[in-house]
Amino acid sequence: MKKISFILFTVLLSVSATAQKSLDELLQLYNTRSVPYISVEELRMLQLNEEVVILDARESSEFETSHIATSQCVGFNQFSAEAFSEKIKDKNTPIVVYCSLGIRSEQVGEKLKKAGYTNVQNLYGGIFEWKNKDYPILDLSEKETDSVHTFNRVWSKWLNKGIKKY
Template identity: 70%
Template sequence: MKQLLILLLCLLPISVFSQKTLDDLLSQYNTRSVPYISVEELRMLQKNEDVIILDTREEEEFTVSHIASAKYIGFNTFSTEEVSSKIADKDTPIIVYCSLGIRSEEIAEKLKKAGYNNIKNLYGGIFEWKNKGYPVLNTSGKETDSIHTFSKVWSKWLKEGVSVNSIKKNN
């Protein structure tokens, strides 16, 4: 009996802390109240349509790198009034993103409550964007491999690029 208990205690960390898929992670934190858009779909939209891309990460994260043409709106300091002053048409196609798509869903919900009705959340966020090999830009507008990973816990989801946890000069 004691050996069985020891075996169970040894196996418990494996089952509790085993690697989840991105879909499992997003299902754990998101309600899917806002439809997702894949990085491939966004890449095509960037080439063919006018779409507004909003970065819902913190300014420190945005300054390390962001998706081309993304506008910083933040998370902790987010203001629907500020967005409304810049985007008057509530039918405008808007894509929100963060590191993985968790914080951006919360911001998208606030935008929906403010009357915006054409919002999508980037599935996997900037991490998935970079993991698929799409470019990100630093504050100088130059392509970079650096991605602010928000925390060590979330950094495991960035498979491509250079993980940055504080502002560093991007060359």
């Protein structure tokens, strides 16, 4: 019995480590870490205790399905650091950029850094990781929802909690 318990424990530990490692590997494949990561736990603390500008680098249809409270949809395809500079003049403003997993948001963060912003971070795991940790997300009417736009079925495997929308 002890041997079976040990084997079961080892398998569960292995599966858990592999899932996390897989997200690490995915982000290493697509990202350069040119924009430092912030964890969902760290962002939640900032969101509750300090002023931070939160930017959603997903497209408007994704944002409309759900988003992190107080975030602004800046999109990815049409994002302009110059236009953003008109809204936020202080280049030292704390800014966290997120997308589904943290890939598109790194590119938006790079544009912000090139525009002179000095305090830009990329949300590790994006809104998927946020929802996977049971943090609240809001729909377009600012009501809490469980729906998350996962872009497509391939990327949806990274969302473990909530209702997947495409």
